[in-house]
Amino acid sequence: MLLRHTPTEIRDRKALTINPAKTCQPIGAMYAALGIHGCIPHSHGSQGCCAYHRSTLTRHYKEPIIAGTSSFTEGSSVFGGQANLLQAINNLFSIYDPKVIAVHTTCLSETIGDDIVQITQKARDDGKVPDGKYVIHANTPSYVGSHVTGYAGMVKAMVKYFAQPAEVKTDSINVICGWVEPSDMREVKRLLSLMGIDAILFPDTSGVLDAPQTGTYSYYPKGGVRVEELMKIGGARKTLALGGYATETAARELDGIAKVPFEIHDLPIGLSATDRFVSTLARVSGKEVPVEIEDERGRLVDMITDMQQYFHRKRVALWGDPDQLVPLTEFLLDLDMQPVYLVTGTPGKFFEKRIWELAGDLVPGLRVKAGAQADMFLLHQWIKNESVDLLIGNTYGKYIARDEDIPLVRAGFPILDRVGHGYFATLGYTGAMRLAERILNALLDRKDRDAPEESFELVM
Numbered sequence: 001m002l003l004r005h006t007p008t009e010i011r012d013r014k015a016l017t018i019n020p021a022k023t024c025q026p027i028g029a030m031y032a033a034l035g036i037h038g039c040i041p042h043s044h045g046s047q048g049c050c051a052y053h054r055s056t057l058t059r060h061y062k063e064p065i066i067a068g069t070s071s072f073t074e075g076s077s078v079f080g081g082q083a084n085l086l087q088a089i090n091n092l093f094s095i096y097d098p099k100v101i102a103v104h105t106t107c108l109s110e111t112i113g114d115d116i117v118q119i120t121q122k123a124r125d126d127g128k129v130p131d132g133k134y135v136i137h138a139n140t141p142s143y144v145g146s147h148v149t150g151y152a153g154m155v156k157a158m159v160k161y162f163a164q165p166a167e168v169k170t171d172s173i174n175v176i177c178g179w180v181e182p183s184d185m186r187e188v189k190r191l192l193s194l195m196g197i198d199a200i201l202f203p204d205t206s207g208v209l210d211a212p213q214t215g216t217y218s219y220y221p222k223g224g225v226r227v228e229e230l231m232k233i234g235g236a237r238k239t240l241a242l243g244g245y246a247t248e249t250a251a252r253e254l255d256g257i258a259k260v261p262f263e264i265h266d267l268p269i270g271l272s273a274t275d276r277f278v279s280t281l282a283r284v285s286g287k288e289v290p291v292e293i294e295d296e297r298g299r300l301v302d303m304i305t306d307m308q309q310y311f312h313r314k315r316v317a318l319w320g321d322p323d324q325l326v327p328l329t330e331f332l333l334d335l336d337m338q339p340v341y342l343v344t345g346t347p348g349k350f351f352e353k354r355i356w357e358l359a360g361d362l363v364p365g366l367r368v369k370a371g372a373q374a375d376m377f378l379l380h381q382w383i384k385n386e387s388v389d390l391l392i393g394n395t396y397g398k399y400i401a402r403d404e405d406i407p408l409v410r411a412g413f414p415i416l417d418r419v420g421h422g423y424f425a426t427l428g429y430t431g432a433m434r435l436a437e438r439i440l441n442a443l444l445d446r447k448d449r450d451a452p453e454e455s456f457e458l459v460m
């Protein structure tokens with residue numbers, strides 16, 4: 001009974017967050033930066049921030065996360081961190097030889113007001129940035145936004161620093177990928193390849209945070225989008241931005257720099273969102289959907305049809321990132337489930353609007369909230385007032401799962417206490433099959449556990 005003090009009575013809160021349904025901005029910036037090949041993220045702030053961000057990513061991805069820190073002391077906290085950052089840039093290029101240093105700020109350096117553009121320009125002017133190497137940056141004050149905002153900021157920085165206008169457009173398209181697992185980015189590339197589409201996907205953490213064990217440690221595994229590829233994105237004829245919260249600002253920036261028109265789509269999670277993604281690929285490329293993809297869809301539909309009676313009207317509470325929760329909600333509705341409570345700590349009105357559009361007429365008692373007070377505490381209170389059959393979200397929900405005795409399917413970020421999420425995709429039709437399987441098994445395990453002896457079935 002770890003959360004036994006959570007009261008049933010819900011009071012309006014304006015200035016208090018209890019157990020937030022988000023993490024801090026620089027974690028997102030760090031994760032996105034790792035999606036560039038040969039990139040080392042750098043945290044401009046105190047060592048403690050960087051240690052927290054690295055350890056959260058390490059615990060989720062079960063991989064060592066490299067990053068530098070400006071290591072603020074009392075002096076730099078008062079007088080600013082310019083000297084520290086200049087020294088760090090020099091050290092990182094000399095010792096670790098990255099292609100790119102991706103600087104993000106923290107609450108401390110933002111409060112001081114360090115001007116990263118000016119400092120990094122000074123580093124260039126002083127010859128601390130070798131030829132063919134780059135320093136990019138994103139401002140990520142964590143007293144606003146969330147890890148998703150930080151991710152979006154660093155993806156925008158990739159466009160700002162590397163995109164170049166191109167007079168002649170190629171047949172290539174850009175796919176800007178929202179925050180998903182390395183396995184999911186690999187799945188998007190597989191679908192693009194099956195469709196025969198020439199595309200640049202960025203950021204791309206596949207092959208970086210799910211790199212194979214070779215017996216030799218490398219700072220820069222072979223995955224990640226190349227800088228040379230990022231320099232070509234201005235020549236693409238179209239950008240597809242998957243997950244608007246994480247990608248829209250980058251898509252807009254690219255349109256502004258190089259006049260590449262963009263479309264924003266949901267992440268292809270579940271049946272309907274993947275249908276839309278595949279149809280969009282066919283429309284944009286003018287190519288047929290190959291039979292392999294049609295067969296994958298058919299297998300997903302078959303699985304849903306076979307097991308539909310177990311999904312039927314099961315009430316679900318969800319928390320996490322808006323870009324993932326929107327298509328996940330749609331998928332649960334496709335499964336005939338009832339996504340009844342949703343919270344995200346990432347601010348923005350679009351999330352609530354989309355969920356109400358999708359589920360408002362189908363789910364009695366729907367409750368949706370985004371922003372600082374949309375926290376795990378509120379979600380727990382909703383559940384205490386009227387319970388659910390299933391929880392879907394990150395590791396932090398395990399306390400509610402234990403206290404309320406509700407099965408939990410882990411999804412989203414961070415997952416600190418299980419493995420597999422980095423290796424097995426939940427995007428696309430095959431990913432949806434895995435998601436459906438995990439939901440189904442959680443429900444069936446509970447059914448087995450609770451069944452009286454006379455109805456304990458061998459075949460389900």
Ligand code: SF4
Nearest residue numbers: 024049052106107142
């Ligand atoms: S919230 Fe701010 S101070 Fe805390 S770890 Fe994140 S960046 Fe550092």
